[in-house]
Amino acid sequence: MTQSSFTDGPLIVGIDGGGTSVRVAIADLEGSVIAEAVGPGINPNSGGDPKAIGETLKRALSMAPESAPGRIVGGVAGLAGFLSNPEPLLAATREAWSDCGLAGESKVVSDLVVAFWSGVAWVEEPGEQTSGGAVLIGGTGAVAALIEGAEQIALADGYGYLLGDRGAGVWLGIEVVRAALDGSSGRGPQTLLTDLVLHGRDRTQVIAQIYGQAPREIGSYAKLIASAFQAGDAVAISIVNRAVSELIDTIDSLPQTDTAQPLVLVGGVAAGDNPVGEGLRHRLQESGRPYRLGGSGLRGALTLAARSL
Secondary structure, eight states: OOOOOOOSSOOOEEEEEEESSEEEEEEETSSSSEEEEEEEEEEEEEGTTTHHHHHHHHHHHSSSSSTTTEEEEEEEEETTTTTTTTHHOOOOOHHHHHHOOOOOOOEEEEEEHHHHTTTSSSSTTTTTTOOEEEEESSSSSSSEEEEEEEEEEEEEEETTTTTTTTHHHHHHHHHHHHHHHHHHTTTSSSTTHHHHHTTTTTTTHHHHHHHOHHHHHHHGGGGGGHHHHTTTTTHHHHHHHHHHHHHHHHHSSTTOOOSSSEEEESSSSTTTSSHHHHHHHHHHHHHTOEEEOOOOOOHHHHHHHHHHO
């Protein structure tokens, strides 16, 4: 984001909140950020406190010019957990807005909405006016959504690591560990993943560790697939190909997806420099499906806020 120390015109607020942190930015209508603050997680589904929205907004305002509160004309908050548990997040955002004495409306949306808008240019080319499209978040988990403006029209996967999130980080981590254990026991083909995962431990030690870890920690095993894949390991190649197919299936399951509308890829797996991300983007190119790489949810919140005025 472009940093700016002062501006006289109207301002907007962008909020991007998840399980580990909430970020608040104040920007002018050209996208220049004049203040930004970070606070703790706000998703009540994962133990976060929605009241951190207000505390972080106040901190961002304290870093802005003294005139900033009176110049704010609106904002967007993209919050994880909003779809399943909206009330505490709505209440906390409205309370934060009111306590700070801000004018205009602070619209609360799903983090999927701001993820989509993170891939749309602040100022589009002449003749282009994006109103919606599709987004695939492929990071620790996987979910795709069809977005129209500030609304989520349809959703695919996002069931969590026990039931879905196919092709993303935790899914990959589980597949890598399973293949390694199978290779060690003779249950499956030999693979370079066995030595990479066991790393001098026996199977029972690995199994015990996995069952004591949080999903995100299990997902860390996904990074081991890159070296095995590059070495031509057949099992690693198979896992990568299946992950790519799973992510493509998630995108394709969205109803009435207009391929003329943008598809935004977000997350360390889908948009990152790794065999699955590269395979996904190659497959999309082969099928003639254009895509864009998204940025931060905070940038998406500011983009939508500016377009909503």
